[in-house]
Amino acid sequence: xxxxxxxxxxxxxxxxxxxxxxxxxxxxxxxxxxxxxxxxxxxxxxxxxxxxxxxxxxxxxxxxxxxxxxxxxxxxxxxxxxxxxxxxxxxxxxxxxxxxxxxxxxxxxxxxxxxxxxxxxxxxxxxxxxxxxxxxxxxxxxxxxxxxxxxxxx
Numbered sequence: 001x002x003x004x005x006x007x008x009x010x011x012x013x014x015x016x017x018x019x020x021x022x023x024x025x026x027x028x029x030x031x032x033x034x035x036x037x038x039x040x041x042x043x044x045x046x047x048x049x050x051x052x053x054x055x056x057x058x059x060x061x062x063x064x065x066x067x068x069x070x071x072x073x074x075x076x077x078x079x080x081x082x083x084x085x086x087x088x089x090x091x092x093x094x095x096x097x098x099x100x101x102x103x104x105x106x107x108x109x110x111x112x113x114x115x116x117x118x119x120x121x122x123x124x125x126x127x128x129x130x131x132x133x134x135x136x137x138x139x140x141x142x143x144x145x146x147x148x149x150x151x152x153x154x
Contacts (some may be wrong), residue, residue, distance in 0.1 A: 039102050044094055047102040051136060053093060057131055060085065063141035064080035065130050074122040074147040079085075081130045083114035083139075085125065091116050096128035122147050 031121045038050035045055035066080040081091055091114070093104040104119045114132065122128075125146045 001130075011151060035046045035105065038075040038105065039100060041100065041102060044101050044129070046094065047094065048092075051090070051102070051105060052133060054138065056076060057104070057140035060132070060139035063130050063132055063139060065128055065141055065143040065144055067128050067145050069144075070148060071122060072148055074124070077117045077122050077128075077145060077147075078117070078119050079128055080117040081115070081132075083130075083132050085114060085132055085134045085139060087134045088112065088114045088132055090131075092131040092133075093118065093120060094129040095120055095122050095126050096129060098123055 035051050039048045041047035041050055048055040048057070053092045062085050063081065063083045065075060066082070070075075071077045079093055081093065083091075087110070088108055089110070090108065091106045092102060093116075094101045095103050098121070104116075104118050106116045108114075120128070122145065125144070127142045129140055129144050
C-alpha cells in the first residue's frame with residue numbers, strides 16, 4: 001500500500017514539474033491582482049487615489065486602532081483595526097512617514113466583521129492611519145506610535 005501511495009505522489013509531482021517547466025503553470029497566473037502603483041506611491045493622497053480613486057477621508061470615532069504607544073522595534077509593530085461601521089468593503093493601513101506609506105490593504109466580503117490584525121514595519125516615529133471604505137465613502141482614524149529602534153534602516 002505504501003508503494004502505491006509513493007508512486008501516485010511521484011507521478012503527480014512529476015506532472016506538475018513538467019507543466020511548470022513547459023510554462024503551462026506559472027505563479028503569476030494564480031496570484032490575485034494587487035494595486036502595485038498604490039504600494040509604490042510616495043505620498044498618502046497618491047496611495048489612496050490609486051486604491052480608491054479618491055483621497056478624501058472623513059475622520060471617524062467608530063474606527064479603533066490598537067497599536068503600542070512605544071514600539072521597541074520598528075521592524076515588527078503589531079496593529080489591529082476594529083470598526084463597527086456597516087457595509088465595509090476595504091481596510092487600508094498607512095504609516096505616514098514610511099518611504100512608501102501604504103503598508104496593507106484588505107478587501108473584505110459583505111459578511112465580514114470590521115476587524116484586521118497584522119504587523120507593520122515603521123522606519124521612525126509616525127502616525128498609523130486606518131482607512132475604511134464603507135458605502136462608497138472613506139473614513140479614517142490615526143494613532144501616533146513612537147519607534148525607539150528604526151525598522152526601515154533608521
